[in-house]
Amino acid sequence: xxxxxxxxxxxxxxxxxxxxxxxxxxxxxxxxxxxxxxxxxxxxxxxxxxxxxxxxxxxxxxxxxxxxxxxxxxxxxxxxxxxxxxxxxxxxxxxxxxxxxxxxxxxxxxxxxxxxxxxxxxxxxxxxxxxxxxxxxxxxxxxxxxxxxxxxxxxxxxxxxxxxxxxxxxxxxxxxxxxxxxxxxxxxxxxxxxxxxxxxxxxxxxxxxxxxxxxxxxxxxxxxxxxxxxxxxxxxxxxxxxxxxxxxxxxxxxxxxxxxxxxxxxxxxxxxxxxxxxxxxxxxxxxxxxxxx
Amino acid sequence: xxxxxxxxxxxxxxxxxxxxxxxxxxxxxxxxxxxxxxxxxxxxxxxxxxxxxxxxxxxxxxxxxxxxxxxxxxxxxxxxxxxxxxxxxxxxxxxxxxxxxxxxxxxxxxxxxxxxxxxxxxxxxxxxxxxxxxxxxxxxxxxxxxxxxxxxxxxxxxxxxxxxxxxxxxxxxxxxxxxxxxxxxxxxxxxxxxxxxxxxxxxxxxxxxxxxxxxxxxxxxxxxxxxxxxxxxxxxxxxxxxxxxxxxxxxxxxxxxxxxxxxxxxxxxxxxxxxxxxxxxxxxxxxxxxxxxxxxxxxxxxxxxxxxxxxxxxxxxxxxxxxxxxxxxxxxxxxxxxxxxxxxxxxxxxxxxxxxxxxxxxxxxxxxxxxxxxxxxxxxxxxxxxxxxxx
Numbered sequence: 001x002x003x004x005x006x007x008x009x010x011x012x013x014x015x016x017x018x019x020x021x022x023x024x025x026x027x028x029x030x031x032x033x034x035x036x037x038x039x040x041x042x043x044x045x046x047x048x049x050x051x052x053x054x055x056x057x058x059x060x061x062x063x064x065x066x067x068x069x070x071x072x073x074x075x076x077x078x079x080x081x082x083x084x085x086x087x088x089x090x091x092x093x094x095x096x097x098x099x100x101x102x103x104x105x106x107x108x109x110x111x112x113x114x115x116x117x118x119x120x121x122x123x124x125x126x127x128x129x130x131x132x133x134x135x136x137x138x139x140x141x142x143x144x145x146x147x148x149x150x151x152x153x154x155x156x157x158x159x160x161x162x163x164x165x166x167x168x169x170x171x172x173x174x175x176x177x178x179x180x181x182x183x184x185x186x187x188x189x190x191x192x193x194x195x196x197x198x199x200x201x202x203x204x205x206x207x208x209x210x211x212x213x214x215x216x217x218x219x220x221x222x223x224x225x226x227x228x229x230x231x232x233x234x235x236x237x238x239x240x241x242x243x244x245x246x247x248x249x250x251x252x253x254x255x256x257x258x259x260x261x262x263x264x265x266x267x268x269x270x271x272x273x274x275x276x277x278x279x280x281x282x283x284x285x286x287x288x289x290x291x292x293x
Numbered sequence: 294x295x296x297x298x299x300x301x302x303x304x305x306x307x308x309x310x311x312x313x314x315x316x317x318x319x320x321x322x323x324x325x326x327x328x329x330x331x332x333x334x335x336x337x338x339x340x341x342x343x344x345x346x347x348x349x350x351x352x353x354x355x356x357x358x359x360x361x362x363x364x365x366x367x368x369x370x371x372x373x374x375x376x377x378x379x380x381x382x383x384x385x386x387x388x389x390x391x392x393x394x395x396x397x398x399x400x401x402x403x404x405x406x407x408x409x410x411x412x413x414x415x416x417x418x419x420x421x422x423x424x425x426x427x428x429x430x431x432x433x434x435x436x437x438x439x440x441x442x443x444x445x446x447x448x449x450x451x452x453x454x455x456x457x458x459x460x461x462x463x464x465x466x467x468x469x470x471x472x473x474x475x476x477x478x479x480x481x482x483x484x485x486x487x488x489x490x491x492x493x494x495x496x497x498x499x500x501x502x503x504x505x506x507x508x509x510x511x512x513x514x515x516x517x518x519x520x521x522x523x524x525x526x527x528x529x530x531x532x533x534x535x536x537x538x539x540x541x542x543x544x545x546x547x548x549x550x551x552x553x554x555x556x557x558x559x560x561x562x563x564x565x566x567x568x569x570x571x572x573x574x575x576x577x578x579x580x581x582x583x584x585x586x587x588x589x590x591x592x593x594x595x596x597x598x599x600x601x602x603x604x605x606x607x608x609x610x611x612x613x614x615x616x617x618x619x620x621x622x623x624x625x626x627x628x629x630x631x632x633x634x635x636x637x638x639x640x641x642x643x644x645x646x647x648x649x650x651x652x653x654x655x656x657x658x659x660x661x662x663x664x665x666x667x668x669x670x671x672x673x674x675x676x677x678x679x680x681x682x683x684x
Contacts, residue, residue: 050565115332116563118563119540128545137545139544141544212510219509222507258513258517262514264504265513
């Protein structure tokens with residue numbers, strides 16, 4: 001029964017990673033940049049939700065929607081101010097800027113919200129599910145997180161396959177120049193990608209803090225790095241890859257904590273990543289793109 | 294515009310240099326304090342600052358010795374703590390109350406030892422703070438820092454006392470332990486607890502570690518402990534991870550008792566924390582705010598009036614620190630014009646005297662040994678309806 005419990009815990013943790021990883025992977029796929037500030041957008045989303053619920057006393061679904069709106073605007077603003085002027089710059093310059101934005105968000109949060117951790121009240125009101133006569137307990141948070149992850153995944157796939165904006169995104173990710181010649185507004189497409197990624201980050205932030213209820217300005221950084229790992233693991237640029245990578249990472253982490261060592265779990269997670277990348281450099285579901293000469 | 298800027302800058306310089314000349318001004322002894330005023334352990338530092346301020350205020354209202362107290366933030370970070378120490382030294386600190394948390398205090402006590410500045414820590418409980426104690430293999434790796442004394446119990450004492458208390462009160466049939474293997478404080482208590490538990494024949498069924506202050510997911514540890522059927526979990530950790538453990542145990546509907554040490558103090562002060570989660574949590578601490586004696590009542594009343602909350606043991610330890618220093622200064626005729634090093638020699642002599650006894654909030658007739666450890670007895674406490682109640 002411990003096996004099942006851990007599997008569920010792992011899937012729940014992995015679902016959070018997967019939702020965050022979607023933001024990394026979409027931005028990478030379309031803008032070909034690593035947005036390291038993504039993890040900190042999660043933290044901002046969680047703080048907005050926290051303030052809406054505890055200070056303004058509004059119900060949790062309002063808090064989630066409000067957090068999504070704020071994060072969407074934040075994502076677009078970050079893109080416009082920090083990344084757009086660097087569209088033609090080297091990838092290294094963009095990477096450093098992204099790290100700068102990450103630190104900016106963390107320190108701004110430190111100034112505004114203070115560094116003392118706050119305790120986040122769970123937004124999930126569903127009671128835990130008892131199975132096998134109370135032997136196996138599935139928490140409400142786990143169920144909501146996993147279901148949210150699946151819904152987001154399906155919705156995003158349909159969006160990129162069917163909608164006009166989704167098609168534009170795929171076109172931009174294939175070839176930015178050609179897409180522009182076909183009449184696609186590349187700037188709007190990239191902004192839309194950031195908007196969607198940041199809205200997902202807000203959801204991830206609320207779910208993360210509901211399951212692990214301590215919130216401080218650095219809350220987003222470690223899950224951000226893990227989710228980035230998950231995105232690389234699954235094949236960066238691939239939406240199903242982010243999902244597979246996130247879930248696998250969560251399960252591996254939880255199992256290695258339980259069966260091997262709680263202290264070495266992170267080392268094991270990253271060792272697995274290295275092995276996967278050695279065997280399959282593009283990640284599990286990553287496409288191999290041959291360089292055009 | 295440029296001219297104005299130049300004048301302003303020049304004025305700044307004048308003030309900056311003026312600051313240097315102040316080292317021996319005034320007739321008050323300069324007490325420095327270091328602790329986390331912000332960050333994940335902020336509750337501790339804030340409590341120490343407030344406790345010390347109340348004591349300084351009381352002492353300054355009396356005739357005779359005067360103190361001037363200045364607290365610096367270290368965010369529970371060793372490097373920042375040493376920076377804070379250096380800036381206090383620039384200010385002209387003569388006696389140090391701090392650092393509040395263990396890891397930073399180990400770093401700072403090495404510095405203060407080199408400078409020969411008297412250091413009394415309210416709450417850094419590792420023996421590495423004091424030095425001179427043999428490790429598990431019997432080797433003394435850190436030499437005794439003669440200028441350093443503790444107001445709190447040492448980690449080994451906390452571990453041993455916890456095991457003894459659980460055994461005496463029969464609090465648990467099967468015991469699980471969660472500790473932070475990356476933290477000297479947590480690991481120190483854990484090791485002593487385990488050896489004492491073995492000696493007493495306590496049934497410890499699971500020992501689970503986590504390796505980072507940032508760890509947020511305790512499901513794996515709790516699942517493992519639950520699978521072994523533990524009915525009591527011993528948590529020698531700080532309150533931030535403890536609040537996560539309590540929340541996750543509640544999420545998985547694991548009905549178990551929790552027992553902690555002084556690091557758990559501050560749990561109820563976390564913003565937004567659902568105090569129902571902490572219901573029934575037990576901890577070992579030298580101070581109870583609901584004690585009946587006049588001294589405690591007086592202190593709690595003042596603290597509540599000034600800061601609007603019930604003081605925890607960190608505040609009480611800090612209050613006692615200032616009074617212990619005050620008593621020792623009086624006995625040795627220490628004055629504000631003495632150098633920090635001379636004061637240090639006199640205070641060390643006084644603290645190690647067999648007849649030097651201090652009555653404080655955290656114990657009556659407290660004495661110190663050559664090793665720097667304090668001798669006093671712990672009390673068990675339980676959280677009931679959101680307040681600490683003596684067991």
